[in-house]
Amino acid sequence: MTRGTIPDKWSMxxxxxxxxxxxxxxxxxxxxxxxxxxxxxxxxxxNIESSGGSSEDV
Structure with a gap:
């Protein structure tokens, strides 16, 4: 019954x-x-810096 140990190791x-x-x-x-x-x-x-922030003043 040692056949399952090698495939288990490789599957892990x-x-x-x-x-x-x-x-x-x-x-x-x-x-x-x-x-x-x-x-x-x-x-x-x-974009905010290039617009000068004028939209925030409105």
Whole structure:
């Protein structure tokens, strides 16, 4: 009954590999979204500064 030990070991390694790959993928998506949000905020800040803030005085 030792036949199940080797496949179990490899399936556990495969499971950890998939989990690690998913974690790396989620991290890369989070970094990309953070970069996009920062770029969007900087663009909006540039638009506010270029308009002189006259819309806030109304």
């Amino acid at each position: 390694r495969l499971l950890w590999l998939c989990a690690l790959g998913s974690a790396v993928g989620f991290y890369m998506v989070a970094v990309e979204r953070q970069t996009q949000n920062r770029d969007k905020m900087m663009a909006e800040l540039g």
